Amino acid sequence: MLAPLTGKAVPLSEVPDSVFSEKVLGDGVAIIPADGKIVSPVDGEISTVAETRYLL
Incomplete structure (x- = not known):
């Protein structure tokens, strides 16, 4: 099985969507x-x- 993407992991606090940056979903x-x-x-x-x- 391969990884579904390559890239840079960043904290949710850096996501410009409050659902994610405020950890509403965890x-x-x-x-x-x-x-x-x-x-x-x-x-x-x-x-x-x-x-x-x-x-x-």
Whole structure:
């Protein structure tokens, strides 16, 4: 299995979205993609997208 992206990990406090920077959904990190791409590490398909369009 491959990593879904390469990039720089930053604290959630640096994310310009209050849902994440205020840790409403919990603790974690954000990743700034190095090449602007996020890929699936496995075959599959997206079957549901939340109304907020957040990918968790």
